[in-house]
Amino acid sequence: MVHGANATLVSVRRRDTATVPGTDRRRHGDVLLAVVAGAFVLAQLVLVRPWMGLGWDETVYVSQVGAQxxxxxxxxxxxRGISLLVAPIASWSTSTALLRVYLAVLSGIGLYLALRVWRGVFPSRVLAGAGALFASLWVTLYYGPQAMPNYWVAIGALVCVGSFLRAPANPWGIAAGAALMALMRPTDAVWVTLPLLVLAMALRHWRLLLALFAGLALGAAQWVVEAYLNYGGLAQRLHDGSRIQGGLGWNLAVDDQMRSLVGRTLCRPCTGSMPHPAITAWWYVLPLLAVLGLLVAVRAGRTARTLVTLACAASTAFPYLFLIGYAAPRFLLPAYALLAIPVADALRHLVTAPGGGWRPLATTLVALGLAGHLAVQYSVLERTVTRSTADRQAWERTAADLHRLGIRPPCLLTGEESLPIAFYTGCSSAAVSGPNKNSTPARIREDARRIPVAHLVPAHGGPAGYARDWTPYGIDGIQVRIGPAAEDGGP
Incomplete structure (x- = not known):
């Protein structure tokens, strides 16, 4: 490892000229990070509300370990990483509120630990500011307490990249961060670590390369083994994953991501007009501040570490901006987490005079800009939470109506939104086409003679062929066809 003025990109063990020495100052920095993490937890509990029901993808992950x-x-x-994360609660409790509180607290702890890894790489005030910027985004607040993997990929990215920049002092951190990402979303882990892998190989830092490969292998091991057991091999699983996501290939999805900023948790197909400029303004400002952060880093002697951080942010965002044909705001959470650090460095430079005092005019303008930004973020968050809560309450009402029609465990649901509604009803779900295909019409007809089966008819379509002769009912504004076993038992 090379030291001194000509240090390599990963040789940052030397004292950062902007890092404040002294035990008391380090403790003060830890307190700042703890305050940010605590505020993040509190904001989740107040703004997202623990009683919001589970979403579509959440029901898939929770059902793997839950009893509902x-x-x-x-x-x-x-x-299956997120299923393992929720298992300590979901394995014995069906309380969504308890699960939300658990995940909110856990997400705050994760944010604190991830930012703490960066001590000595960037000043504590920059790290606290970065944490506040990342934690105040509506998408971060919305997904922090949810049983979804993307936030935890972001935490793993912070741990992995921060540990890499502190190398060789923290190879265990590199491995842990890479393992967490691979456990949650293996393909995302590869994109995040790609610049680190290239850099470690180019500079022949074999210990760092080993730590990266070990972490990725450990985190992805279960996913790879499962590929051979249940999906026809690793290549087939990757192929199926690409097909389910619409086929990976060159596709400009930047505009799709911008449309999703209005609070569309899944923008597929992503059509319609662009959101109001006030909603998308921060997206235009973000790259400008990132470039300013790089210029600040050049003057402060942090060029290498900032370049690495920006490279990893760009790498993880690339497939979701240019390789898929739809958008979801949560896909970019790891990129936002990494970009927050140079952006916070840029903002600190804007408001701080050379002597350490405040620049009154710049401070006022930055404060006004951040206040407007927060107002927009929380407005989008409130609408998104309200809409999501209403959708999930509708699923609960449908489940209650299905119970009154005799659809009770053991039971099976098919058709429109059958997967999440089945979770609320306590049933299995089946599909004969699409990304969740797991059955055939013949098998569903056979099941309908043995157990209660209901087919949820699409709003703008007719019933499936296997359910045309089943008894129709209307519940909560939708049509349901009930199979013969349920009819024999009576509603």
Whole structure:
């Protein structure tokens, strides 16, 4: 490892000229990070509300370890990391509120530990500012307490990249961060670590390369083994995952991501007009501040570490901006987490005079800009939470109506939104086409003679062929066809 003025990109063990020495100052920095993490937890509990029901993808992950319903079909792109994360609660409790509180607290702890890894790489005030910027995004607040993997990929990215920049002092951190990402979303882990792998090989830092490969292998091991057991091999699972995501290939999805900023948790197909400029303004400002952060780093002697951080942010964002034909705001959470650090460095430079005092005019302008930004973020968050809560309450009402029609465990649901509604009803779900295909019409007809089966008819379509002769009912604004076993038992 090379030291001194000509240090390599990963040789940052030397004292950072902007890092404040002294035990008391380090403790003060830890307190700042703890305050940010605590505020993040509190904001989740107040703004997202623990009683918001589980979403579509959440029901898939929770059902793998919970007792509320049989395990939902687990499609090829998914990984079981989030199911392991929720198992300590979901394995014995069906309380969504308890699960939300658990995940909110855990997400705050994760943010604190991930930012703490960066001590000595960037000043504590920059890290606290970065944490506040990342934690105040509506998408971060919305997904922090949810049983979804993307936030935890972001935490793993912070741990892995921060540990890499502190090398060789923290190879265990590199491995742990890479393992966490691979456990949650293996393909995302590869994209995040790609610049680190290239850099470690180019500079022949074999210990760092070994730590990266070990972490990726450890985190992805279960996913790879499962590929050979249940999906026809690793290549087939990757192929199926690509197909389910619409086929990976060159596709400009930047505009799709911008449309999703209005609070569309899944923008597929992503059509319609662009959101109001006030909603998308921060996206235009973000790259400008990132470039300013790089210029600040050049003057402060942090060029290498900032370049590495920006490279990893760009790498993880690349497939979701240019390789898929739809968008979801949560896909970019790892990129936002990494970009927050140079952006916070840029903002600190804007408001701080050379002597350490405040620049009054710049401070006022930055404060006004951040206030407007927060107002927009929380407005989007409130609408998104309200809409999501209403959708999930509708699923609960449908489940209650199905119970009154005799659809009770053991039971099976098919058709429109059958997967999440099956979870609320306590049933299994089946599909004969699409990304969750796990059955055939003949098998469903056979099941309908043995157990209660209901087919949820699409709003703009007719019933499936296997359910045309079943008894129709209307519940909560939708049509349901009830199979013969349920009819024999009576509603």
């Amino acid at each position: 319903a049989p395990p939902s079909y687990f499609s090829a792109p998914r990984a």
